[in-house]
Amino acid sequence: MTFLAPKGTEFVRLLGGGSVFEVALVREGGRELVCKRLVPRALAAREGRVAMVREARLLSTIAHPALPSLVRVGNDARGPFFLETFAAGTSVAALVRGWQERGARVPRTLVRHVAIHALEALAEIHALGDEAGPLDVVHGDLGPAHVLLGPLGEVRLVDLGAARFRGLEAELETDDRGTLPYAAPEIASGEAKPSQATDVYAMAATLLHLATGERLCEAETEAAMLAEVATRGLRRELVLHAEAFEAKERAALFEALDPDPSRRRASARELCDALAPVPRAPDLR
Structure with a gap:
């Protein structure tokens, strides 16, 4: 399934994925961000929704140079997503x-x-x-x-x-x-x-x-x-x-x-x- 970049962003490339998240690099204006979505199986599972809420909550609660920062959360035709800062590595x-x-x-x-x-x-x-x-x-x-x-x-x-x-x-x-x-x-x-x-x-x-x-x-x-x-x-x-x-x-x-x-x-x-x-x-x- 093709990764759906949120409205206002442009898909750049897939970064990876697992049993819960699919992760992509997207571009918004002049900056690159990480977009995380739940894989289809996780959309219907409590554990998937919990993982998404928990990570977004943590990144909005704390700040440290070694951690990404939350940019925004959203929901569209493909389900919930959030955007966080991207750091090459x-x-x-x-x-x-x-x-x-x-x-x-x-x-x-x-x-x-x-x-x-x-x-x-x-x-x-x-x-x-x-x-x-x-x-x-x-x-x-x-x-x-x-x-x-x-x-x-x-x-x-x-x-x-x-x-x-x-x-x-x-x-x-x-x-x-x-x-x-x-x-x-x-x-x-x-x-x-x-x-x-x-x-x-x-x-x-x-x-x-x-x-x-x-x-x-x-x-x-x-x-x-x-x-x-x-x-x-x-x-x-x-x-x-x-x-x-x-x-x-x-x-x-x-x-x-x-x-x-x-x-x-x-x-x-x-x-x-x-x-x-x-x-x-x-x-x-």
């Missing part, structure tokens, strides 16, 4: 594939750049608040396809259809399981809901894939992958091959991927500091 998934096609891993300096800036962005987003207190923002679906490296080295986080934040209505809650095999075991098993802690696990898994280029679980089908991740997590022994990181940093990454949530790194800030310790000014007292 290459996903971690595409980055890994590109270097694999050259017979190599992503270079160490590039791995470290993406890792530190992605964790910094996640830590800042998790810490967002307003006059009423913390916003408790959760991305909910981090993975290699949802972390982008921009042309100037900026790192962005996209696809927030599974996001959560303070004040989210109960009717917008769904049983999201994230993207396998990057979802935390307690999410895959259905024992827990997405949280900032499970965001940290998913980001650590994404960075492990970036650093090694390896498959993170042995299963190949979705059902088998779900069972493997739910029962024992991913192949975190692959951290030993993440040569972009020093030994202490690999230990921090290994800890962040522990299948037992009580033994993991507690926050994105903590993991970011473990990979890129911030030099402190000397105490001159």
